[in-house]
Amino acid sequence: MGKTAFLFPGQGSQHPGMAKAFYEQNNDIKALIDEADRILDYPLSGLMFAGPEDELKKTENAQPALLTAEMASLEALKQKGIKADFAAGHSLGEYTALTAAGVISYENALRIVKQRGLFMEEAVPAGDGTMSAVMGLERETVERICSEISSAGGIVQAANLNAPGQIVISGDKDAVAKAEEMAQQENAKRVISLEVSGPFHSRMMEPAQEKLTSAIEPITFSEPAFPVLSNVNAMEETDPAQLKQHVIEQVTSPVYWEDTIRRLLELGVDTFIEAGPGNVLGGLVRRVQRRGVNVYSAQDPESVEKTAAALT
Template sequence: MSKVAFLFPGQGSQHAGMGKDMYEKHGKTKELIDEADETLDHPLSGLMFNGPEDHLKKTENAQPALLTASIAAFELLKEKGVTPDYTAGHSLGEYSALVGSGVLSFTNALTVVRQRGLFMEEAVPSGVGAMSAIMGIERAELETLTDRVARDGEIVQLANLNAPGQIVISGAKSAVEKVEDLARENGAKRVIPLEVSGPFHSKLMQPAQDKLESVLEPVPFSEAEVPVIANVNAKETTDASIIKNQLVQQVTSPVYWEDTIRRLLELGVTTFVEVGPGNVLSGLVRRVQRRGVDVYSAQDIESIEKVVENLK
């Protein structure tokens, strides 16, 4: 029988209006989002529903908002009888995956990601770091270019290995710009500097990683009811202590997303459901595997109903 993976989106998929129709039409979603407002002592729902976008995209707001919208969609799918065999989440989305797999409670995850977002915002002064998407160069070749620049003492590395020929680099702004130039010289099809508030998933995030480790230490983690594929190594686990350690490492480690999708395919997954705002991850699945898979988006009542209709 076909296996199902739930994929949870990361920062960048947030948008004003997310979760609003579920909040207005589904009582349990309203309770969940009201709980988020109360837990954070902050009107998160107002930002989710109305923006403004410049406030919503701030890391400390985007991360809890995405978690909340994603878990709202997850709970509605679960209520309708659609559950996964595996979960995975892209960067911030890994926290949503852990809630979905029963490792973290929603309120604990919400508190942690709010702090995580603040730590990431504070880790590097504005303008010091950068990220850039490099299209059309394969992993080994791009890693050779980042290593060449890093040998001069500057920090730059592969950050998000999203799909074949679609990789994000991260690090010091000057080093990222050097790699951009080298990538163009070596045949990159596109180089896209990203509008981000910091050099995420690079060694420059070490201060944020250290603070997050202290925050996570007392937080209770349960054994996963559904195996989770980790960002840091694209391997499945249910072990609570391993998962906690991997979440700490994740702050400065690359996100091995292409490898995650390939591992899920090896495990027999042929149905992928992106649970939460946007369709970025759905597109990445199709870049990794074009044939023989079904890919769905579940982000509002209409799309969730379509998923239920197709999978039940």
């Protein structure tokens, strides 16, 4: 029997209306989302269901909103008796993976990601840093471009190694612009400036990392019910102290997502379920491995029904 992995998306997958159908149709999920409003002491659910999009997109709102929507998807899967052998989350999604595995409580996870969003927002003055997606270049080429610019004094690094030919770079505005130019000279298929509020997963996030270290320190991390793969090294981990260290390092470290999917395949995973809004991660799995894997979505009652039917 092949194994199953739950994948949890990161920032950028949020959209007004997410988890709304779950909320309206399922009392347990309604209670779960109402609890997020109570824990955070503001109507997060209103932002999730109705926006406005600009407010929802703010890092400090997007992060707890996504975690809540992903936990709603997880609850719906649980009710269908669908279980994971492994879990992984893209950036912010790693917190949902840890919550799903019982490493941190839902309440603590919500509080941490709310703070994480604020710290990331405050780390770099608005407009100083940015991110861009580079399509169609090898990892080595992108890393060489980044190191050339960085050695000349700029800050730019590969931030999300998502799939073959899909890498996001992050850093200060000028350095990223230079890297975009060089990528085009190397015949990148496309270079797309991303609408983000900061240079995430770059060393410009060090102030956020320091604050997050203090915020996470007192929080208990428990043994996971199943291994969680960390963004920073794409390896499965069950040691609570290591899992804690990895989410702290993650703020300034690249997200090794392609490596994470390859590692899950090595571990015998042939069924991937993206739990949460959108289908970005499912698309990335297919870019890494075209054949012999099943990719399912769990973003609303309908897709959960389809996934459950396919798995039974």
